[in-house]
Amino acid sequence: MGITYEDFLDREYEPTETDLVCQFYIEPADGIDWEAAASRVASESSNGTWAELQVEGSIRDLSATAFGIDEESGQITVAYPDALFEPGSMPQVLSCIAGNIMGMKAVDRIRLLDCEWPEKLTRSFPGPQYGTAVKTEILEAGERPATATVPKPKVGLTTDQHAQIGYEAWTGGLDLLKDDENLTDQSFNPFEDRLTESLAQRDRAEEETGETKSYLLNVTAPGTEMLERVDMAAEHGCEFVMVDVVTTGWASVQQVRERCERHGLAIHAHRAMHAAFDRIPTHGVSMRVIAQIARLCGVDHIHTGTAGLGKLANEDTVGINEWLHGECHGLDDVLPVASGGLHPGLMDRLLEALGTNIGVQAGGGVHGHPDGTHAGAVAFRRATEAAAEGEALEAAAEDCPELERALEKWGTETPR
Ligand code: CAP
Ligand code: MG
Numbered sequence: 001m002g003i004t005y006e007d008f009l010d011r012e013y014e015p016t017e018t019d020l021v022c023q024f025y026i027e028p029a030d031g032i033d034w035e036a037a038a039s040r041v042a043s044e045s046s047n048g049t050w051a052e053l054q055v056e057g058s059i060r061d062l063s064a065t066a067f068g069i070d071e072e073s074g075q076i077t078v079a080y081p082d083a084l085f086e087p088g089s090m091p092q093v094l095s096c097i098a099g100n101i102m103g104m105k106a107v108d109r110i111r112l113l114d115c116e117w118p119e120k121l122t123r124s125f126p127g128p129q130y131g132t133a134v135k136t137e138i139l140e141a142g143e144r145p146a147t148a149t150v151p152k153p154k155v156g157l158t159t160d161q162h163a164q165i166g167y168e169a170w171t172g173g174l175d176l177l178k179d180d181e182n183l184t185d186q187s188f189n190p191f192e193d194r195l196t197e198s199l200a201q202r203d204r205a206e207e208e209t210g211e212t213k214s215y216l217l218n219v220t221a222p223g224t225e226m227l228e229r230v231d232m233a234a235e236h237g238c239e240f241v242m243v244d245v246v247t248t249g250w251a252s253v254q255q256v257r258e259r260c261e262r263h264g265l266a267i268h269a270h271r272a273m274h275a276a277f278d279r280i281p282t283h284g285v286s287m288r289v290i291a292q293i294a295r296l297c298g299v300d301h302i303h304t305g306t307a308g309l310g311k312l313a314n315e316d317t318v319g320i321n322e323w324l325h326g327e328c329h330g331l332d333d334v335l336p337v338a339s340g341g342l343h344p345g346l347m348d349r350l351l352e353a354l355g356t357n358i359g360v361q362a363g364g365g366v367h368g369h370p371d372g373t374h375a376g377a378v379a380f381r382r383a384t385e386a387a388a389e390g391e392a393l394e395a396a397a398e399d400c401p402e403l404e405r406a407l408e409k410w411g412t413e414t415p416r
Contacts, residue, residue, distance in 0.1 A: 002052040003060065008042035009035055013067035018082040021116040022097050025074050025282060027109040038066035038076045040106040045096050046084055064096075075113065087124030090250040090297055098285050109282040112289050117296065119329040125296035126257055127331030130266045132357055134300055134335060138239045138266060139175045140212045144388040145356050146335065147174045147381055148216065149373075150363035154180035159189050163197040165373050169366060170205035170213045172377025177202070178361060179218035181244050181272040191229060195236050216242040216268040216301075219256070226252060227259050234263035242268040243299070246277070246290070250297055257298035268337070269299035278315055287315045291324055295334045303361075304336040307353040311341025311415050321354060335359050343368075344383030344393065344403055345412040351387040360384055364415070370405050379406040 015021050028037035043049070046064035062084045068077030086092040098112050135141040151157055151165040166177040177198060185191035195217055202213050219229035219241045226248070233241050241260065245253050253269075260267055271294075277285040287304070294302045304321055305314030317338070324334040336358050338350055343365030350360065362380050369376030379402040386396035386403075393412075397404040 001055060003048060003055055003063070004052045005036065005039045005043050005048060005050075007039075007060075008046070008048055008063055009039035009066045011067055011069070013065045013079060015067070015079040016081075018118050018120045019079040020082070020085070020093075020097070020118055020121055022078050022080065022112060023114040024076050024078065025109070025111040025113055026076055026107045027074065027282065029106055029108050032106050034069050034071055034076075037107050038069050038078070040104060041076060041101050041110065042066035042078045044104055045078070045099060045101045046080060082118065082120055085121060087121065088254075090125070090254060090293055093121075094250065094293070098289075102284070111281070111283050112285045114286065114288055115292055117292065117328065122296060122329040122331065125331075126261070126298040127296060127328075128267075128298050128300045128334055129261060129264070129332070130300045131332035132325070132335045133332070134240075134266050135357075138212070138214060141175055143356055145338075145351070145384055146176060146359040147384055148176035148178045148337075148339075148359060148361040149174050149366045149377065149380070150178045150180050150361060152180075152363040152367045154363070155183050155186065155189070157189060159193045159197050162189055162194055163201045165367070166198050166215070167201035167205055168372070168374040169377040170202060171208055172366075172374045173209075173211075173381030174366070174377045175212070176214055176216055176240075176359075178216035178268070179242055180363075181218070181220075181270045183218055184220055185229075192232060195232060195238065199236055199238060214239045216240050218242045218244070218270075220244040220248050223252075227255060230256055230259045230263065230265065234265055238265070240266045240268055242270055244272050245269040245294055245297075245299065245302075246271055246273040250293060253294075253297045253299070260298075266300040267298065269294050269302040271303050275313065279313060281315075288320050288323065291320045291334070295324060295328065295331060299334060300332075301335045301337050301359055303339055306338045306340055306342060306346075306350060309342070309346050309350055309353070309414055310339070318353060321358065325357060337361060339363075341365070341415045343410045343415075344379045344406040345410050346414065347380075347383040347387040348393055349412070351384075356388045365406075365410070368409075369402070370409055371402065375402040375405065378402040 339361035366376035
């Protein structure tokens with residue numbers, strides 16, 4: 001029996017409970033009508049191609065079906081049978097739903113907008129170990145957002161300088177020190193030295209403040225090297241690792257998740273390079289889908305933007321956070337992290353938009369404080385607490401000169 005593109009379209013099709021259902025935005029190319037475009041998306045992302053193929057038996061059971069076409073919104077809906085996928089392999093799933101179709105001539109634009117993950121496929125992935133529970137099981141942030149800072153400048157500081165900044169930020173009231181996405185194991189700040197010295201300062205700060213503190217250590221590296229860095233983090237008593245999930249790739253993320261299970265380490269996902277996929281609203285892969293993939297692969301935190309308040313372009317932070325907090329076939333939730341141009345003067349509007357079950361990170365918004373890192377940390381913690389309790393920032397500044405100075409310097413403006 002011959003199969004052609006047309007065999008991948010069925011407007012009457014009802015998805016089964018094990019189908020993965022994907023929503024795409026497309027712009028058919030000239031001379032290609034909507035049904036033709038939709039059938040080509042379903043075909044090329046499952047087991048079809050441009051030429052008629054003679055196939056026998058159950059091969060057809062692996063074919064995806066385009067069944068929804070909404071020309072007004074430009075959206076099509078495609079159902080993928082469970083048998084098409086290798087359980088627990090995110091690279092394989094993505095090679096289907098976000099693979100060659102992204103370059104097909106039959107469409108001028110195509111964007112994977114959203115996925116409805118079926119229970120069977122979802123449960124083949126580990127999901128997070130902690131999610132938002134990091135705030136109480138590892139840290140003592142309770143109901144307020146977990147607070148973090150990245151030493152700035154993002155790279156170039158020596159290990160001593162890095163660890164000292166950590167001490168000042170922790171004693172200023174912040175929960176977490178975080179490495180920047182491009183700080184890994186460079187000669188000016190080698191990985192293991194940074195780990196041991198930062199944790200030594202962490203221990204000092206815990207003793208002085210009586211609060212639990214931790215460190216989002218960037219273990220991003222090629223292949224097994226990254227797993228060795230995860231082991232080193234555990235051996236030295238760190239509770240978290242950070243991974244640049246997009247640049248390192250989902251296969252590596254899955255390996256790190258497995259290794260972190262062994263040590264009980266939580267995973268902070270930085271999404272550097274995500275904008276290469278999701279910035280143009282008519283093409284690529286949405287941040288919503290990237291966040292979904294990250295949850296299934298098992299990260300505990302992921303950056304999702306600042307609801308437009310910060311320095312970076314964001315896509316639907318509120319909607320993505322709702323999905324990360326929501327029910328997903330029993331998987332743990334994920335702590336969304338707001339970061340990028342944040343400073344104390346933005347915290348009331350940020351928490352109004354995103355609630356308090358998040359993490360908040362400020363680098364420039366702490367280290368750019370006129371009185372330095374420690375004062376910046378005091379101001380950021382005070383502003384976060386005030387916003388979480390619905391107290392006006394100006395009122396909070398009356399008993400916190402560090403916050404007053406920050407509001408004087410940055411006001412409530414969004415930096416660009
Ligand atoms: C923020 C940051 C983060 C971005 C990532 C930076 O620094 O360290 O990497 O927030 O973007 O390098 O820009 P500042 P996103 O606090 O000094 O702005 O959170 O959108 O993924
Ligand atoms: Mg950064």
